[in-house]
Amino acid sequence: MKPAPFEYHAPESLPEALALLSELGDEAKVLAGGQSLIPVLALRLTVFANLVDIGRIAELAGIERRNGSLRIGATTTEAAVGADAQVASSVPLLARATPLIGHFQIRNRGTLGGSIAHADPAAEYPAVALTLDATMEVASPGGRREIAAGDFFDGLWSTTMAPDEMLTAVRFPVWGGRCGFGVEEFARRHGDFAMAGATVALEVDEADKVKRCAIGLIGLGSTPLRAGGAESAAVGSSAREIDAAEIGRRAVDGLESVPADLHGSASYRRRVGAEMVSRAWAAASKEACGE
Amino acid sequence: MSERSVRMTVNGEVRQASVEPRLTLADFLREKCHLTGTHLGCEHGVCGACTVMVDGAAVRSCLAFAVQADGAEVTTIEGIAHPDGELSAVQAAFRDCHGLQCGFCTPGFVVSVTAFLRDNPGPSDEEVLDALSGNLCRCTGYQGIIRAVHQAAGTLREAAGA
Ligand SMILES: Cc1cc2nc3c(=O)[nH]c(=O)nc-3n(C[C@H](O)[C@H](O)[C@H](O)COP(=O)(O)OP(=O)(O)OC[C@H]3O[C@@H](n4cnc5c(N)ncnc54)[C@H](O)[C@@H]3O)c2cc1C
């Protein structure tokens, strides 16, 4: 339970961190809150000769409203996200997903960027980012670029960032109009990663017809997923007439790589997933219609 | 691998040592500061026995390296009682309510609950359960611990009102 020896680097600026990462290459790993990385190091599931701690880079933390989106710096802690009034009012889905992450002691150190870069399919923030079509801001010594959430998660714990790239911030679009949001998940013990879960964002017009919606699936594949078929089926229908259970069934229809382990079979998880979508949809729809 | 010098304030006292980067904050406190009240159960973030406060925030000391806490202010279970040795409201409530049996988990619970009640002095039943969910106890069955949190919350509110 003790990590193997490593060299520790604590750069105080982003360029310094990026230079270190490109110079050290495969031998180096970013250390943010450490709440996923340190357990993996302690269990010696992986070994790195160098850790680059990004926790002392001031410019990477903070929450800022920019035009139509809320920009959250990568090292902003999950606790800070959960306590922020702007997050609660402009990206309610993110605020509501936060208390479902682990325990408060974990959220005090775990970071938004770490959770999204870690790309666990059962984690809350990656699913919220995908549901809201967030934009990932990444940087390397070669420059900066943006990656749409839809192009970011490409496999179990894997993203389309290049090895010398770092996630610097995530921009979450702010939904206006008559909106509602829901997040639901099921875990065997409070604070555990969910066995299955769902995130829903929904906007209705004056006649309560669904104008746009997004359904995210947690723990039902090797990445967070969107239930595109169920989304397009709902758009244009009256939110008050949509059967939430039917949306749930549709959302898990055709899922191909639902995980299975001793905690639950794929078919069990699929059914739990359908129920979570149904509940999240019902909550979001109720909120959007102002009931 | 090269050692690094770290310096932090632990329970009000400045502590300095040269450490391997891989030394966790928990091992730093236990082995370099000889503060063995911080217990290690799982060493991968699940049990909560190692909880300490870093700059006021309750965190797992097994999931932080001592080098990351360089410059920080740390409070361990040894720093929770009043300077004259009188138990804190949370500690006294754990004793009164049988919130401990073997005591292995207790430092983590007491530190967690101390931080929790500071931030949320009037918690609902549900909030108390949520706050306790990050600490495991193999002995008590939790009922005494839950009562202790409510009792401590009452004592602290009274003290604040007085
Ligand atoms: C007991 C326990 C329960 C938990 N429960 C949950 C849960 O229910 N839901 C959940 O979502 N999470 C859970 N977590 C994980 C927690 O949310 C982590 O904090 C988070 O997943 C990773 O964030 P971090 O800042 O700690 O990252 P680290 O652990 O420091 O890093 C994680 C990975 O991301 C990389 N990385 C970090 N930041 C960046 C960056 N800016 N750019 C590029 N790469 C980066 C690291 O190199 C590493 O590979 C739990 C953790 C524990 C210990």
Ligand code: FES
């Ligand atoms: S020893 Fe740190 S959480 Fe178990």
Ligand code: FES
């Ligand atoms: S009192 Fe023994 S583990 Fe909690």
